[in-house]
């Protein structure tokens with residue numbers, strides 16, 4: 001709906017992202033922010049790494065170079081044959097060819113296997129937060145996020161400056177804490193994601209551990225409920241990314257989303273083979289899959305399978321992201337506009353009611 005250069009009727013209170021989308025051109029597209037969330041261990045960090053790796057412009061260069069030239073280039077880079085550049089910053093001034101710009105928002109992670117240009121750990125020391133405030137691991141993650149949220153306007157300013165100077169890659173990848181609820185159900189998580197979403201078109205990527213779903217339809221259901229609740233909370237375009245397809249294909253998940261009967265059959269099998277479910281739990285899962293029918297219909301085309309380990313499916317992943325950013329973000333802006341109008345109408349009604357009450361009070365007292 002909002003194509004490049006199109007005329008958007010700006011409301012005064014619409015966020016900067018609307019203007020950014022309207023002003024983008026083919027040579028200078030607005031960066032798309034990809035917010036990676038998912039249950040602990042689903043493979044978020046590994047996926048971040050694979051995604052960034054896929055945006056390095058190496059393969060073509062290597063094909064063009066002769067063997068001798070490659071060796072020489074490796075020597076100049078410091079040898080070792082490591083494909084990743086040592087520099088943290090994007091190397092080119094063309095956003096389309098820059099490696100994805102990565103941000104780490106997980107304060108507790110020990111190692112970040114990708115090049116994080118902005119890292120929460122540079123600002124907030126998780127271990128110190130833990131000992132200073134006498135907190136447990138989850139409390140320390142929440143407090144670290146709270147502390148970081150107070151400074152996040154500075155991060156947004158850096159990103160805006162880079163984008164304005166054409167010095168930000170096409171994709172902005174954001175890794176989130178493994179303790180999903182610390183990010184998704186906290187005020188600071190909301191501040192961080194809303195700040196990004198109001199600055200750049202933002203797509204929420206919900207990473208699912210396909211292997212765990214294969215062994216239990218109830219785990220699949222728990223993941224879908226969580227993805228749905230995240231969509232409900234953020235209202236952002238959502239992509240469901242079934243990870244670890246090198247171990248098991250995600251086709252069965254796609255089928256469960258498409259076909260209610262197939263999921264019911266899987267539940268029956270799990271019950272007879274594994275003793276999973278039964279009683280109220282079983283009937284609840286069955287009716288939940290009916291409830292999620294609308295959600296599945298909407299997001300089937302936004303679901304894809306990848307292996308963060310081997311890189312399989314990453315190309316398709318980017319296509320799904322582009323499509324979600326282009327098509328679904330229009331709905332997001334429409335929804336935002338409605339919410340703003342509703343808010344303004346409510347404020348006007350309250351102001352009118354206040355004036356009427358004031359008149360009534362003065363009439364009564366005179």
Ligand SMILES: Nc1nc2c(ncn2[C@@H]2O[C@H](COP(=O)(O)OP(=O)(O)OP(=O)(O)O)[C@@H](O)[C@H]2O)c(=O)[nH]1
Nearest residue numbers: 039040041042043044045046178243244307308309
């Ligand atoms: N086979 C396979 N294993 C994977 C894949 N992606 C991640 N893993 C493994 O899954 C485990 C968890 O991966 P992480 O990337 O740390 O997952 P995460 O979601 O970031 O974890 P938390 O931040 O702790 O929630 C690691 O042992 C990875 O090696 C994949 O595509 N295939």
